[in-house]
Amino acid sequence: MVGMSCTTLLIGKSASCSGATIIARNDDSGSGRYDPKRLVAVAPTDQPRHYRSTLSHVEIDLPDDPCRYTIAPNVLPNRGVLAEAGASERNVAMSATETIAVNERVLAADPLVELRPAEGVPGEAGYRPETPGGIGEEDIITLVLPYVSSAREGVERLGELLERYGTYESNGVIISDVDEIWYVETIGGHHWIARRVPDDCYATIPNQLGIDDFDFSDAFGERRFFMCSADLREFIDRHHLGRAMRPAQGAGFGVAAVLPDHINPRVVFGTSTVKDHIYNTPRAWYMQRHLNPSEDWDSPAARYTPTSDDIPWCRAPENKVTVEDIDFLMSSHFEGTPFDPYGTLGTPESRHRYRPIGINRTGHMVAIELRHDVPAAAAAVMWIAFGSGPFTAVAPFYANVDDTPAYLRDTTPEVSTDNLYWTNRLIAVIADAHWYETRNAIEYYGEQVRAFGHRLVEETDAALADAEAGDIRAALMAANETMAGRLQDLTHKLLDNVLYTSSNLMRNSFAMSDRWV
Template identity: 55%
Template structure:
């Protein structure tokens, strides 16, 4: 699955928040309807079984309430994806990553091995469950952690015990820190604390480009890892550095031709937008290009990063370059050369914001959008609530414009086919919806001053009212946008015929 992640440290964000943002993309040709929900402690399983890998895991008996963005259809499992728990700890899982043959040969992925034969007969081999993966991570970890660091340690222990059947990157954040964990083979992992003054770009490629192994296996101040990582590296000759400074990308990652088409161009575009004056992009033969393997994992931005910056970047399709699929310049080959960030098969976008200047009761906001990002709108939702608005949580497998997911998906499909005729409608829709979102948050924050922080029901009532207000406002804007895009698309149908001269 292809996703794109942006992490923003608290000193790099516009308001001092830690921000974790990720597009969830479905496989090519598949579209996964999504919803956003609140999972209460009584609804959290005490024994969890994965649909895909069949692994069964006993869970602690004291889960916290948390938000999640699960699949609307559960035939392939829950896939909770992104959420914030009642301790204001956020988790985004996952960014599918790449690896190399040396790593996978040394520590193979833990894949489901189906049963062979018939029970009771000669030659029968029972099923062997696989490890844990994207389907499972949020459910197994988020309800039980009180900090981003705890998230790394809990998931790391689960990976060491059960293994994984895929390579993934997982983000954890709290009000002070963001941590990024990458799986390395079937049972190993590395993690790095995101410096406060930087942003991180993560396409579908192992990303951490420097690592302090002594810190990871010692104090763990800025790096963490599976306990036997040094032995694993040494025994399998994984460190390719010439100067003794471990580069995880070289040791554990990939630099394939496919990366240069599918992954590195996305990181290049984000960094070029957030650091436009860097000499890295200047001149006829710039140092860094869309296919460069040495794009840094993190950078200090030239200015502080806003929610709108993140939405723009995670909706982007190489605007202003010959690689834009909607461009009228460049060749047809150039316009389809690189995989854009904003594609047709987005399932959802979650931007997880933990605000240090707000009391704990209203500190966390989960911004949500559904379907193809170039054409959708981002909606803020407080997470310290008992339920989410129906408009964002009522998604089913049935196409229905009473659902924000399906309305967003319809707008995208219609607008893409008539891009130049509808782009003004889309721009106005996105600006109006997201301005309304900021206004709602400002009003609701002000109303929180009248609610006692000790009265949980009163707090939730105020926050739920704010969520419901913005869902209705966004629904009005979404319905209007769909009406306009449908009219434009209908008038542009190929079977149109004018009899009238007027």
Template identity: 50%
Template sequence: MGCTTLLVGRRASADGSPLVARTEDSSNGSFDPKRAVVVRPEDQPRVYTSVLGRRRIELPGNPLRYTAVPNALPDEGIWGSAGINAANVAMSATETLTSNPRVLGADPLVELVPGRGTPGSPDHRPEQPGGIGEEDMLTLVLPYIRSAREGVERLGALLAEHGTYEMNGIAFSDVEDIWWLETVGGHHWIARRVPEDHYVTMPNQLGIDSFDLQDAEGEGRDHLASDDLRAFLGTHHLDLTVHRPSGAGFASVGSAADGPGSSPFNPREAFGSHSDHDHVYNTPRAWFMQRTLNPTGEDWDGPSPEHRPDSDDLPWSRRPERLLTIEDVKDVLSSHYQGTPFDPYSPRGTDAERRAFRPIGINRHNALAILQIRPDRPESSRALQWIAFASNPFNTLIPMFTNVEETPHYLSTTTGQVSTDSFYWASRLVATLADAHFAETIPLIERFQQQTLALGHAAVHAADESVEHPSQETSTDEGADGPVSELLAAANSRIAEQIRAETDQLLATVLHTTSNLMTNRFSRSDG
């Protein structure tokens, strides 16, 4: 599944919040309607069975409440996508990643093997369950963790025990840290703590480009990994980093005597890929995100740019030129190579250039979640999950406080039936109508986005003020989660209804505009 992830460390964001953001994109030619829900402890399964892998896993008996953005149609499982639990820990799962034959041969993916024959017959072979995957990970991990690091450790243990049938990247965040985990083959994994003053771009390609295995094997301050990763690297000759001996004319980056995994080594070279597919589907997205967030950091457009859309050495993380906001994250994850010949909506390039690269803001977005854990707010109202559905260039965000018992109907009641009562379907209708007449409708979209994002921020400010200075009606037990949770749920409902009204108005306006531009129009009227 194609997705794009942007992670912003707390010292790189405008308000000191770590930000975890990811678009969940469906495969080409398919769309998965999404809804936003709260999963209460009594609703969490105690024995979980996956749909795609048919893996049965017993779960702990003490789950936390958490939010999720599951598929509206559960025929392929839950696909919880992104959420924040009652301990204010966030998780985004997953970013599909690339690999290479050396890794997949050394630690094969754990794929479902269907059974055959009947029990007792000579040709009977029982079914062999597959490992866990994107369908499962949020449900299996988020309700049971109280820090980002615990998320890495729990998922790592599940991968070691059950394996996975796909390569994935998973983000965990708490009020201080973001950790990024990448699966490496069927059972192995690595994880890095995002530098606090950096952002990370992840476009469906194994991304970590430097790893300190000694730290992972020791204190684990910034790096964690499978217990046997060093042996795995050595046995299968996976470490491609050149470890030159120190001395005259050599940079000291570890010695050959240190062996595989000497610090630092490059996991992207060991475990990832640099294919022609990457150069049209993956690396251009990282290139555009980084040129947008660091526009003067290097020469992006000169005759000999340091990095191009097909560069294999784009850094995993960078320090932005200024602090980043929710709007910056939304804009980057809505982008389609604006200002370059590769923008599919611009007349600037040739037809070949406009279709050369996979845009970040693509038609088949299912959902966008921006997970924000705010350090300057009380724990009872610290966490926000900003939610958008359908194609990002044409949609908007609704902020949702996560310390609640349910989400507004406009977000939670999506079904397979197209209806403007659903934020998902209303957003998809707007995008589909506007796309064909981009130049005529994008001014309407941009005004709508500014208005609704302003409404969202105002709603958050008003709710924060109510939490700090509760009225007598809501302050039966000052500081208790009960009254605060009810206040936040009411705030969620109000902003959802405000944005519903704005979305309905936009849909009507876009429909009128595009109806007047239909191919069968004729300038002469009756009379």
């Protein structure tokens, strides 16, 4: 079973311009597949009490006290819910999952829990019933988000599920609240680690096991910044996974010693392959290049290059990060470098050397902002873009609602300009062949969408200062409808523009008209 590819950007509350925690992730379909997306609200009555995974057939009884939450799932049910990104009325947010990879030593020690179909004929000798797989991308938000009141509780619940049921794929999962962001990485079938993003830092994660420091003393002590499976130290020791050449304090080389308090999980559990250097590390390099621009990124003496294995998991940005930074980065294609597929620098080879962040297969990007300076009922804003990032823009939608606008909710399996997903897909395909001729229109569209969105959120927040919780939810739904209406108008105008421009540039165009026209 193959998970989604994606790019993740996490912004600590002191590092964001709004003073909010922000988690952002692209959801990119697998190669050759395009999964339509939508935005829906899930009421407690709609949440199952007994859950069965479509892909792995694992069955789990769920608590009877779920809360309301809003998610951005697939339209087609063939691969399950795949909630992908969500925020609850308790102001907990999740993005799940980012496909990562662990090395062969880990997989040998703790194999993935994969579905094993039934063999033979029931009642006859040699029959073996089906063995369910573990939980995966399809399941995780549905199993965790409606039942937790904080990011820490989310990590704990997810950890318990992983240890009990296992997982059939290696994944990274983001869980946040208004104060904290936690990033969880699965280690083999049943083990996991989690690290909190420092408040003044951002973290960049491109489909690769990325945590580069783990403190066991904290994980088994105060758990301020680290959590993990209860037996993780013994697991590393038992299966000889530790790779540090430094002996633990108080022991010499050649002397049996306990594991050091700190390890580099990227080295112990992760991979470093040629594919990583094409597909993963260049994306982390480019995001950090943008957020820390004064550092040398391009000269022969640069500390980090697109193929560096030691790019930091997190660091402090030079300036506080805005929604515009996030929108640019999550749709970026190595602008200003020889690796830009739409650029003129470098060579034809270099312009297609690395996998861009914003690619053709992006289904959506959702940046979930959890704010502390507004009424709690209005704290969660989901900045959403559907389709290929370079050709669209994020728009804000409040998460604590009973229903979502039809323009985002009612995405059809077939192509239709009645919804945002398909309209943006059409714009991207038309404009791609005429990048320079359509670029101004697309950039202007983005400016209009984001400016209207910022203004709408500020005006809505101000109007809610003294409102009751029930009134707030109705006001948030009204604001979402206003945003959707403006978004639909601007998106259709952009479609008209790029269609007209590209029609005039068709290879069979001919300027002369007949005399009667």
